[in-house]
Amino acid sequence: MNPSRFARPLSRSFRHFAQPAKPTLPRVVARSLSSLPQYENILIEDSQKPGVALIRLNRPKALNALSSALFVELNDALKKLEEDPETRAIVLTGSDKAFAAGADILEMSTLTFAEAYSKNFIAPWSYIMTLRTPIIAAVSGHALGGGCELAMMCDILYATKTANFGQPEIKLGTIPGAGGSQRLTKAIGKSKAMELILTGNNYSGEQAEKDGLVAKAVDGGNKEVVDLALTTAAKIASYSRVAIVAAKEVVNKSQDLGIREGVEYERRIFHSLFGSQDQKIGMKAFAEKKKPEWTHS
Structure with a gap:
C-alpha cells in the first residue's frame, strides 16, 4: 500500500x-x-x-x-x-x-x-x-x-x-x-x-x-x-535444485525459530540430504576434482 x-x-x-x-x-x-x-x-x-x-x-x-x-x-x-x-x-x-x-x-x-x-x-x-x-x-x-x-x-x-x-x-x-x-x-x-x-x-x-x-x-x-x-x-x-530448495528452507526457518530450535531443524534437513543422489554426486565429484553433473534428485 x-x-x-x-x-x-x-x-x-x-x-x-x-x-x-x-x-x-x-x-x-x-x-x-x-x-x-x-x-x-x-x-x-x-x-x-x-x-x-x-x-x-x-x-x-x-x-x-x-x-x-x-x-x-x-x-x-x-x-x-x-x-x-x-x-x-x-x-x-x-x-x-x-x-x-x-x-x-x-x-x-x-x-x-x-x-x-x-x-x-x-x-x-x-x-x-x-x-x-x-x-x-x-x-x-x-x-x-x-x-x-x-x-x-x-x-x-x-x-x-x-x-x-x-x-x-x-x-x-x-x-x-x-x-x-x-x-x-x-x-x-x-x-x-x-x-x-x-x-x-x-x-x-x-x-x-x-x-x-x-x-x-x-x-x-x-x-x-x-x-x-x-x-x-x-x-x-548451477547447483542441485534439491540443495537449493533445502538451503532456502533452512534460512527462512531462522526467521521463525530460536537459535537452538533453528540449528536442530537445520541439522535434520542436512541429514536428509544424504538421501539425495546429488549429495553423492557432489561429494564424489569434489573428491575426484571433477565438475558435478547434477540430477536434481
Whole structure:
C-alpha cells in the first residue's frame, strides 16, 4: 500500500514514460514455458541464463502500481515457473523509474472494512512467500508501500544506489498491510523501522544497503541491477535444485525459530540430504576434482 502520488494516474510530466515505443515480444524462458499466456501487467523475458526466469512488472502508466489484476497474473506466472523443472531461480524487476510505486490506491480507496476483511484483501500478495524457488528482487526507481513490501518478500534484494524505498502509508491514515512492519523491523531493527513507518520518510538504496535491507546497491540503473541479479541467479541455478530448495528452507526457518530450535531443524534437513543422489554426486565429484553433473534428485 502506498499513499504516494505515483500510484495514481500520471501527470503530464510523466506522459512520455507512459507511452513507450511498442516493444518486441520477449522470448519465454524455456521451451517448456512457451505455452505461457501473454500477460497484460507483467512480462516474462528471456534471461539468457540457463535455469533462470526473468519477470518484469509492466504497468508503465501507473509506475507499476500493484493491483489485484497484476497479482493474479504474477501468481499465475510464479506457479508455472515453480512447476517448471528447468527453472531454478527467478529474478523480479520493474523499470528504471519504478520497481513498484505502491498499491493501486484507486482500487482500494472505496473498500469497506467488511469487504476487505471478508475477502482477505491483499492476501494473494503473499503467494510469493510459498515458493520454494529462490527469488531475487532487482530494484531501481520507486519501491514504495506495497512495492517495498513485495521486494522484501523476495529472498535476495539488490537495488540501485538511487532506488527509493519507503512505507509511507501513515500519510493516508493507515499502516503497511502486506508485511512491511514485520519484515522491515526484522531487516533493520525496531528503532529504524519505527522511524520510517511513523514518519513515512523514504530512504535510498544506498542507505538500505548500509542498514542491511539490501544485499548490494549498485551504481547505474535497471540494466545494471538486473545484470547483477541475473548473475547471482545463474550461479544459484548451477547447483542441485534439491540443495537449493533445502538451503532456502533452512534460512527462512531462522526467521521463525530460536537459535537452538533453528540449528536442530537445520541439522535434520542436512541429514536428509544424504538421501539425495546429488549429495553423492557432489561429494564424489569434489573428491575426484571433477565438475558435478547434477540430477536434481
